[in-house]
C-alpha cells in the first residue's frame with residue numbers, strides 16, 4: 240500500500256475488505272463491537288527495523304484510529320527499555336483500554352515485560368517465586384509491525400501488515416496468549432512467548448550479536464557458521480508433561496515411519512532411548528528426566544512460523560493452551576542435522592528422526608553438565624579465571640580439545656545470563672488485539688523477515 244493511502248491492503252482478511260469498501264469513515268465508526276478500545280497508549284520505537292516506525296504509525300495507523308474515534312497517547316521512545324520502565328512504574332493504565340507497540344519483536348518483548356511486571360506488582364505477586372501463579376494482564380496489546388523481525392506479529396495475526404494489525408485493534412479482537420517465566424533458582428530472569436533455544440539457536444544468536452553491524456544478513460552467516468561448528472552440549476532436561484485435552488506436538492503431522500513417539504500414547508511413556516548416545520531417562524514422580532548430549536534444546540510456545548519456515552519449529556504448537564513444545568535434538572551427524580533443519584523449510588515432518596524427540600510440557604528445567612560456571616558470557620567477563628576454568632573443563636571433557644562446554648539460551652532473541660534454568664508456562668497471561676493465525680496464511684507472505 241502506498242504511503243499515506245487509505246486503499247485496502249492486499250493482505251487484509253476478507254472481513255476487513257468489506258469494512259473498508261464501504262465509505263471508510265462512517266463505516267468504521269458504525270462497527271458496533273462491544274470490545275472495541277476507545278483509548279490507547281502507543282509506544283513507537285523510532286529505531287526499529289528500517290527506522291520507519293514513526294512514519295508507519297503517522298501515515299497508516301493514526302488515520303485509522305482517528306476514524307474509529309479512538310483517543311491515543313503516543314510516546315516515541317528515547318532509549319532501550321524506555322517503554323518497559325514507563326509501563327512498569329509511571330503509566331496511568333486505568334486511562335486505557337490497551338497498549339500498542341510499534342516496532343519489532345524486541346519492542347514487543349519490552350512492552351510485554353512492562354505490562355506483566357506492573358500487573359504482578361499491583362497484585363502483590365512475587366515474580367522471583369516460581370511457585371506463585373501470575374495474575375493475567377487486563378489490558379490487551381496491539382502489535383504494529385515495524386521491526387526487522389516481526390515474528391510475534393506474523394504468528395498471531397498471519398501477516399506483517401500495519402493496516403491489518405490496526406484493524407484488529409479497531410474492531411477489538413482478542414487473542415489470549417501463554418507466557419513462559421524463566422528462572423534461575425530463586426531469581427526471575429525473563430518472560431518468553433515464542434522460542435527458548437539452547438545449543439544451535441543459542442549459538443546462532445550469540446554469534447550474530449557480535450555481527451550486528453552486518454544487519455539482518457548476520458543471522459544467515461551465523462547460522463551457517465554454527466551449523467559447521469556442530470557443537471553438542473551435555474545436560475539434564477526434566478519436564479512435567481502437559482495433561483488433559485491439549486493434543487500432542489505431532490498432531491496433523493504425517494509420520495512416515497511410525498516412530499516410537501507416535502506409537503506411544505501416554506505421556507509418561509514418551510521417554511525414548513537413543514541407542515547411540517550416552518544417555519538415560521527415567522521418571523521421578525510426575526517429572527520426566529532425560530540426560531544426554533544435545534545439538535539443540537528448543538521450547539516453542541507458538542509455531543514460530545515465518546516465511547522461511549512456513550510450518551515453524553513446532554507446527555501444531557498452540558498460542559494459549561498452557562503448554563510449550565519441548566524439542567530435543569540429540570547428538571547426530573552433520574548430514575542428519577542438516578536433513579532435520581531442511582525439513583523446517585518443506586512439508587516433511589521435522590520430528591520424524593530417531594535423534595529428535597518432542598514433548599508437550601507445562602514446566603521444564605535444564606541443568607548443563609558443567610554447572611559450576613554459569614555461562615560462556617560469564618567466562619568472557621572474567622577472562623583470567625575463565626581461561627583457567629575453561630581449560631579445566633576441557634581436560635575433563637572427553638570429546639573435545641577446547642569446545643565450549645555450555646551454550647547460551649536464546650530467549651525470544653535475547654541471550655540469557657544463565658544456563659541452568661527453570662521454565663513454567665502461564666496459561667493465557669496476556670491478550671493481544673489479534674485473532675490467531677488463519678490456516679493458509681502461514682504460507683502467504685514471502686516478503687516478511689524472520690531471524691529465529
Ligand SMILES: Nc1ncnc2c1ncn2[C@@H]1O[C@H](COP(=O)(O)OP(=O)(O)OP(=O)(O)O)[C@@H](O)[C@H]1O
Pocket residue numbers: 283284285286287288289315316317318319320321341342343344345346347349385386387388389652
Ligand atoms: N529509542 C530507542 N533507542 C534505542 N533502542 C531502542 C529504542 N526504543 C526501543 N529500543 C530497543 O530496540 C530494540 C530493537 O527494537 P525492535 O524490536 O523494535 O526492532 P528490530 O529491528 O526488530 O530489532 P531486532 O533486530 O532486535 O529484532 C528493542 O529491544 C528495544 O528495547
